[in-house]
Amino acid sequence: MRFTPLIHAIISAKTESELRSQFMGKAGQCMSAQAWGLDLLDQQQKIVTSDLVGLPVSFCDRYQRIGRDQDLTSQQMIRQQIPVQMCSLSAQKQSPNGIQDLCRIYQIEHGVVAPILGGGRLLGGIYFLRRPGYPSFQASDLLHISTFCQHLAVQLTTLRFIHHTSTKPFALTNRESEIIDLVAQGFTNREISRCLFISADGVKQALKRLYKKVGVSNRAALVAKLQ
Numbered sequence: 001m002r003f004t005p006l007i008h009a010i011i012s013a014k015t016e017s018e019l020r021s022q023f024m025g026k027a028g029q030c031m032s033a034q035a036w037g038l039d040l041l042d043q044q045q046k047i048v049t050s051d052l053v054g055l056p057v058s059f060c061d062r063y064q065r066i067g068r069d070q071d072l073t074s075q076q077m078i079r080q081q082i083p084v085q086m087c088s089l090s091a092q093k094q095s096p097n098g099i100q101d102l103c104r105i106y107q108i109e110h111g112v113v114a115p116i117l118g119g120g121r122l123l124g125g126i127y128f129l130r131r132p133g134y135p136s137f138q139a140s141d142l143l144h145i146s147t148f149c150q151h152l153a154v155q156l157t158t159l160r161f162i163h164h165t166s167t168k169p170f171a172l173t174n175r176e177s178e179i180i181d182l183v184a185q186g187f188t189n190r191e192i193s194r195c196l197f198i199s200a201d202g203v204k205q206a207l208k209r210l211y212k213k214v215g216v217s218n219r220a221a222l223v224a225k226l227q
Contacts, residue, residue: 003144006030006148007151009025010023020051037052038125054129071099077113081122082115085111086111118157175206182196
């Protein structure tokens, strides 16, 4: 299956930089895209890294001048937190929308953008673009893209957790690290208990001890303190 190497590359990445590199190196071929990208956000929802293949720097410069708030496809993705397709430009009438004009200039006919969600927040997004003459993205494409996003979210959350806990002055046990990792991924106490083969009450008590150790009072604060 042509998607397996990309998924394996994502889940085997040892650093965030390697994760980005592996994704950008393999994603375009998997989705038969002529251009593709990966944006990652900080906790204030600002872009901290942006990777793009298949389009020149001038495209990025023009896009930034127009403003992300004018990108209706991306804005819909952020609001709904689901993959969203850009309408075929050949089917649209000329309009003053700067993003549509930009796509026409750089011969972008079809596009899809999808969210990377983890720990209850938006971590970033991925997107794929196709030129005129290529088919639009189908439902099966969106399913595969959603799968990529899920793996990216899990690995990104894990890598960030490992990185930040290694620099924090909290001495965590292996079991505590496992619990925090699952909390960061949005798992409930019952789901964590099933993953770690301990009781839900055991998870609850472990979290109480972690709150006291780290100096917080809830799950969100625990994850934020260790990120």
